[in-house]
Amino acid sequence: MVVLHxxxxxxxxxxxxxxxxxxxxxxxxxxxxxxxxxxxxTVTADGSEIWSYEGGFAGGSGSVSLPEINGISGPQMSRNGAAYCHAQLRFEQDHVVEVAFAGGTDILGARDAACGPIVKGCIDYRSAARQRPDG
Known part of the structure; x- marks a missing residue:
């Protein structure tokens, strides 16, 4: 159950x-x-400006086990290391034209999952802007 969650x-x-x-x-x-x-x-190069944001999840060693069922031990999933995201936004003429993620961004095989919290606020912000009468 824990692994699935x-x-x-x-x-x-x-x-x-x-x-x-x-x-x-x-x-x-x-x-x-x-x-x-x-x-x-921030870095300016080749007519573009690049902004960087960083975030991640602390790692550790150990494992997570599923419970024993009918006398059979559940499988284990090891967790070690840390997930880290370096999000880069490239601007041209004051607007984002490219987004790239770098670092050890995967969590449990989910690609770029460590980057989700960095950009989550912008999803909510953009949704709210679209719902405003002037947006």
Missing amino acids: LGGCAEYLMIEAQRGSDALIGMSKTEVRMCAGFPTK
């Missing part, structure tokens, strides 16, 4: 990372600061 959370975060990546495209610098906060680093 952890896997479901990782899959949810993976979906949030995908949705967030899509939601960020076209957003202005002001909108990104409103939904994601100030970047941890």
